Amino acid sequence: MKLRYIKYFLVITVFAYACKKSEHIQEKVETFLGFQKPKNFPETAYNFANNPVTKEGFELGRMLFYEPRLSRDNTITCGSCHIQSSAFTQHGHDVSHGIEDRLGTRNSPPIMNLAWNKAFMWGGGIYDLDLFPISPITTHEEMDESLENVLNKLRSLDKYKSKFKAAFGSEEISTGKFLKALSQFMLMCVSSNSKYDKVMRKEGNASFTTTELEGYELFKQKCSSCHAEPLFTDNGFRNNGLVPSSINDLGLYTATLLATDKYKFKVPSLRNLKYTGPFMHDGRFLTLDAVFTHYAHEVQATENLDPLLNKNGIRGISINSDEKTKLMAFLNTLNDEEFINNKLLAEQ
Amino acid sequence: MKKILTIITITSILFTACKKDNATPDFDEQNLASLSVEFDNIVGGRTLTFDNTAVPYTNATGEKFTISSIQYFISNIQLTTTDGKQFTVPQDSSYFLIKGADRASRFAKVKVPEGDYSKLTFVLGVDSLRSTMPVDKRTGVLDPALGGHDGGGMYWGWNSGYIFFKFEGNSEVITNDQFGDPTGKKQFKYHIGGFGGYSAPTINNIRTITVDLTNAGIAKVRKDRQSNIHLFVDLMKVFNGTTTFSIKTYPTVMFGEFSTVISKNFKDLFTHDHTEN
Ligand SMILES: [Cu+2]
Numbered sequence: 175m176k177l178r179y180i181k182y183f184l185v186i187t188v189f190a191y192a193c194k195k196s197e198h199i200q201e202k203v204e205t206f207l208g209f210q211k212p213k214n215f216p217e218t219a220y221n222f223a224n225n226p227v228t229k230e231g232f233e234l235g236r237m238l239f240y241e242p243r244l245s246r247d248n249t250i251t252c253g254s255c256h257i258q259s260s261a262f263t264q265h266g267h268d269v270s271h272g273i274e275d276r277l278g279t280r281n282s283p284p285i286m287n288l289a290w291n292k293a294f295m296w297g298g299g300i301y302d303l304d305l306f307p308i309s310p311i312t313t314h315e316e317m318d319e320s321l322e323n324v325l326n327k328l329r330s331l332d333k334y335k336s337k338f339k340a341a342f343g344s345e346e347i348s349t350g351k352f353l354k355a356l357s358q359f360m361l362m363c364v365s366s367n368s369k370y371d372k373v374m375r376k377e378g379n380a381s382f383t384t385t386e387l388e389g390y391e392l393f394k395q396k397c398s399s400c401h402a403e404p405l406f407t408d409n410g411f412r413n414n415g416l417v418p419s420s421i422n423d424l425g426l427y428t429a430t431l432l433a434t435d436k437y438k439f440k441v442p443s444l445r446n447l448k449y450t451g452p453f454m455h456d457g458r459f460l461t462l463d464a465v466f467t468h469y470a471h472e473v474q475a476t477e478n479l480d481p482l483l484n485k486n487g488i489r490g491i492s493i494n495s496d497e498k499t500k501l502m503a504f505l506n507t508l509n510d511e512e513f514i515n516n517k518l519l520a521e522q
Numbered sequence: 523m524k525k526i527l528t529i530i531t532i533t534s535i536l537f538t539a540c541k542k543d544n545a546t547p548d549f550d551e552q553n554l555a556s557l558s559v560e561f562d563n564i565v566g567g568r569t570l571t572f573d574n575t576a577v578p579y580t581n582a583t584g585e586k587f588t589i590s591s592i593q594y595f596i597s598n599i600q601l602t603t604t605d606g607k608q609f610t611v612p613q614d615s616s617y618f619l620i621k622g623a624d625r626a627s628r629f630a631k632v633k634v635p636e637g638d639y640s641k642l643t644f645v646l647g648v649d650s651l652r653s654t655m656p657v658d659k660r661t662g663v664l665d666p667a668l669g670g671h672d673g674g675g676m677y678w679g680w681n682s683g684y685i686f687f688k689f690e691g692n693s694e695v696i697t698n699d700q701f702g703d704p705t706g707k708k709q710f711k712y713h714i715g716g717f718g719g720y721s722a723p724t725i726n727n728i729r730t731i732t733v734d735l736t737n738a739g740i741a742k743v744r745k746d747r748q749s750n751i752h753l754f755v756d757l758m759k760v761f762n763g764t765t766t767f768s769i770k771t772y773p774t775v776m777f778g779e780f781s782t783v784i785s786k787n788f789k790d791l792f793t794h795d796h797t798e799n
Pocket of ligand 1: 265266267750752796797798
């Protein structure tokens with residue numbers, strides 16, 4: 175576990191993790207290595223040339239991610255809905271719970287492996303990570319603030335002046351620098367140390383049990399055409415046959431207005447399912463059991479149902495209870511404890 | 523080695539230092555801060571959706587059903603600190619009507635002394651004292667004029683009392699005769715109330731629920747933040763809590779003996795999922 179940290183950050187940190195809100199001492203011995211692509215992952219989609227990750231930029235981004243001044247009444251941070259111990263989701267919440275207890279309409283997805291993402295949000299609409307934070311900051315049910323106000327609040331604080339200077343060379347706090355810093359933090363939220371990854375990278379003597387291996391084979395037959403390895407998403411938008419939600423969320427259609435995009439949602443990664451429930455864009459399923467029941471028995475013939483879930487006139491995916499057990503065992507190997515415990519990603 | 527020792531020493535000094543400034547405030551009934559209790563309705567492994575006929579829910583007896591309405595009263599909230607001190611929220615600010623259709627109503631917001639709480643107690647229903655109070659004490663959610671019996675109201679005019687728990691929906695298993703739903707709508711209706719009677723004792727369906735917060739996270743109530751105790755309320759358990767029953771056999775339960783069987787299942791509905799501090 176220590177080895178991993180060294181691999182990504184080469185930072186030896188002495189942590190006095192005594193309490194969230196007081197100061198910590200950190201003794202950094204070696205230099206920060208920036209963003210490192212895990213060996214078993216493909217090339218990234220993010221344009222790093224335009225925003226190289228530096229230690230100072232990352233630390234500023236982290237500070238901003240946990241900064242309540244990003245919300246109108248200074249109560250909500252990005253981390254309120256994207257909680258590290260829940261793999262940066264809002265555990266136990268079907269839809270997000272924001273400022274003044276206002277509820278959103280969609281489930282908070284994990285901040286994880288975003289460098290490989292080409293489109294953001296369940297229904298698309300945002301195609302550049304750098305532009306993403308504007309959406310939660312200005313959304314009524316989320317942080318309900320204006321970007322200008324946020325920047326003004328930050329400008330009035332000395333600690334940010336020096337942090338921006340360290341990260342970007344001048345004390346000026348601009349929209350671009352603010353957004354780039356947040357991206358730097360989010361890009362570093364890489365989950366790549368699950369048992370699955372260790373088996374794939376042939377690390378140590380990591381190997382699947384028989385049940386896990388059988389589950390892996392079943393997964394390749396039944397799931398991986400959409401939940402493609404190693405990120406467990408093909409980065410596409412598809413309709414997996416859910417009954418339209420009570421607000422009739424049309425998914426990708428909302429952004430494109432193409433009839434062929436109705437009810438298509440972003441294919442989510444299946445990493446860290448142990449921590450990310452409830453599931454689907456509106457968090458309708460509280461357990462993986464309910465997810466399997468959906469694929470096996472409840473797939474609906476809604477508009478644009480994915481052809482993969484409607485083969486030879488049979489809707490859904492056949493999964494018997496033995497297969498379910500094996501698939502569950504495999505999915506369990508995708509949980510990455512090091513990710514959710516990585517102190518570098520925590521509020522300091 | 524020496525360096526490591528120094529670091530350990532510094533760390534432990536910091537630990538102690540930090541503990542102090544994060545310490546539990548003294549319990550002071552005048553020093554109130556806000557706390558919310560979230561009643562998040564779920565149905566087995568799924569969230570609550572109304573009238574989801576395409577994919578209905580299935581109960582323990584194997585009956586498929588959908589839900590059209592759920593409302594209940596929560597009252598008399600009491601909290602106990604980790605060191606055993608109790609605080610009862612003053613009655614006048616301790617009545618809440620949780621309505622499934624109005625998501626904002628799911629937070630019961632109260633004020634309690636700053637402190638660390640590990641036990642939550644509340645009543646599902648309206649206590650007998652309040653149920654017999656003069657009408658000017660029945661304000662807010664207790665106003666008998668709200669809704670009317672058919673319009674989502676929770677007051678029984680004919681029997682001078684409140685419906686504590688009102689749960690309605692549909693199931694194909696319900697027959698069209700007088701043992702089921704003669705209107706042919708295949709509706710089930712569970713209107714559970716009964717505070718023990720005005721003068722002569724009758725059915726008492728007031729249920730006190732206690733939830734231990736130790737495992738899923740104690741509530742740290744402080745002035746500078748908002749603590750929220752997030753409970754799941756599993757409506758499936760109405761059918762299979764302590765006693766399992768069938769919708770087909772009991773499609774309508776109101777003020778009758780069987781209502782006590784249902785109200786005894788109530789305690790099984792509530793689980794503590796987590797606390798936001
Ligand atoms: Cu919660």
